[in-house]
Each structure stands twice: as C-alpha cells, then as structure tokens.
Amino acid sequence: MSLGLDFSIVVIIALNVLISFKGFNDFSFFEKYKFNVGAVKAGQQYRNITSGFLHADMPHLLFNMVTLYFFAPFLVQQLDSYKFILVYVVSLLMGSLLSFGIHKENNYYSAIGASGAVTGVIYAAVTMFPEMKLYMFFAIPIKGWIFGILYLAYSIYGMKKSVGNIGHAAHFGGAMGGYALALILKPEILSQNLFYTILIGLPILALFILMKLKKI
Template identity: 35%
Template sequence: MDTLLVSPAAAALLAIILVASLVGLKLRPDLLEAGLFRPYWLLPRREYATLISNAFLHADLGHLLFNGITFWAFAFPLERMIGSGKFLALYFFGLLVSDAATWLRHKHDPAYRCLGASGAILAVLFAAIVYVPGASIFILPIPVPIPAPLFAVLYLAYSVWASRRGRGRINHDAHLAGAAAGIVFVAVVDTERLVGLWQYLVH
C-alpha cells in the first residue's frame, strides 16, 4: 500500500495496462483491434487516438507479463525519485517518440499494425538506469539478480532480433526510440545525472 501511495502515477498506469490488456485478450478482442496503431492509416483516417490506445494493450499474455514486470521493477522507484509530474512526462514522451519512430518506418505499409507499451516502458527503464546505474532486477527462474544495464542491453538485442523476424503485432521497432527518449529526457531535465552515469561506467 505504501508503494501505491508514493508512486501513484506508476500504480495507475500499471493498473490501466493490466486491466485493458486482460479485457482485450480474454473478453473483448475487438478492443485490441480498435486500439491497434496503423501508421499508414494514421493521417488518412485520423486514427490519432491509437497513438495512446496501442500503449495500453498487448498482443499476448507473455508480452503483457514481460512489460508488466519491467515496469513494476523500474517505474515505481523512479517515480519516487523524480516525482509524479516528471514521471508522467517521461512516460508519455517515451510513448510519443516511439510512436513517431514507428510511423516514420512503416508509414508506407498499409498492412503494418502494432500494440504494446514497450516504447514508453523502455524510456522508463533507461531513465531509471541513468539515475541508478547499479540497480538490478530478479526474473524467475534465474537465481541471481541481473544488473539493470545488462538487462537493458539484452532487452534491446532481443527487440532488434524480433523486429527483423516481424513477430506478431508487438511493436519491437519502438524499443530503440523509447530507450533513446528516456536518455534524452534525463539529459534535458536533470543533466548532471548523465555525468554521474559516466563516472559510474568509467570507474
């Protein structure tokens, strides 16, 4: 309960993501279809709402579980550090940057469509690493903690591989843009943190 009180924005976002995704996956698959981001049709059909809706829905339970664990591990402590206002700004900045990157890459492909909060969550993950580069994450069944920078690199490597394979409706293309957005956000609002990250890495 204390975690929810001190990280209300992260708690609200995670709750919306979980509820909307589970309803779409289990009860209302039409919601997933309606929420898909289709870059080709964004402007012709004015599907502007899908810039936001796609980030609160997921293509399958595995996709939802992985994103949910990553968000839970890094978003809650990050919000406590930077405050709810900056945290929400970071989240939606990462979302819109990743949407823009997806649109630029696929705006000429009428068949492309995608779902997922990964771009925004990668922005949160990489911003959290800048603030606390020594953080780690536990993922069962791995018996040891994974250093956050290593986890982030593995996440991106998987994203590149999955993007090239074109797997399902998951927006792997947004991951690199989201990661960059997280670093850029910190560089703008808290520049000295990047200096701290550099000092941590070189030592």
C-alpha cells in the same frame, strides 16, 4: 529499490488492465485503438497512445505490468509522480513514432502493448544509475549500462531481421524517450556519469546512422 506503489503507478497499471481486458473481449474495440500505419496515415493519431494500453493476451499484459511494478517505484523515488508519468507517456509516444518511421511504407503494420513505455522507464533508470544491478532471464546478474547496450543492440538486430512477432522499433523508441527524459530531468547525470551516459547512448547513434544509410 522500494516496492511501494505511488498512486500514479496504480493508475497506469489499472488503465492497462482495464483497457486490455476490454480489448480481449471486444474485437472491434481492439481493432479501433491498436497501432496501425495505414490508420495513422489516415489521421487517427490517437492510436499512437491508445495502442500502448492494449495487449495481445494475459501473459503479454502480466509481463509488462510486473516489469513496470518493479521499476516504476524507483523512477517515482528519483523524480516524482508527475515526471514519472511524463517519462511513461513520452516513451510510449516515441515508441509509436519510431515504429511509424520504420514501417511507414507498410500500411498493414500493426502493434500493441506497453512495452515501449515500460522500456523507457527501465532505460531512464539505467541512465540515471548505470551501475545498478539487473537480472537477465531473472537469474544472470548484469550491470544496468551493459544491459542497456545489449538490449538496444538486439533491438536493432530485431528491426533489421524482423525477428519474432515483437515490436522492436517500439522498444527502441521507448528507450530513446527514457534516455532523453532522464538527461533532461536530471542533467547532473552528465557530470556524474558522463562515460556511461555516452556508452548507453551509442546504440541510439548507431540506429540513426543505419537509418540514414537506409540499412533499416
């Protein structure tokens, strides 16, 4: 995987850094642009996007940007700069929309961070190359398709049990965006890796069933 940074990646990382630092030092700015269910209901739809460029603190920002640094060049190489940006933005928006859908009865629910968009980038890569090697906890080697299934299974558990101060719904929504865009932009995946594509999509189907049954 090449670590060369395309200009599109530099722009996205720069926007995350600049907007996050502004939010670190300006509480009113942070409050105005974070995702909040009540505010979105009131018509402030821009929060679905702007919240993805805010972070809680430096570790939060650093983790997301380092992860993006490693995975984004791969996506640019397989697609192109414009399609990479499309995957990033759609995944970010899908994360916000699923968060709204899951938490729409809680007007006080808020969220920030690029995790949904970054998860979408990772999931698009895993969908295109399911046997790519990843490292859980930076040490344990695991195939991409296994990582994808385990990650979304944990996200479902996190949504059901409200585990930690983590936007599990945003992560899952982002993954859905990455999965869908990978199939749309590289439809040959279906003929090349049909079995893995179905496996990777099973947690998404499971979430829809659980939502239909009102289990989440």
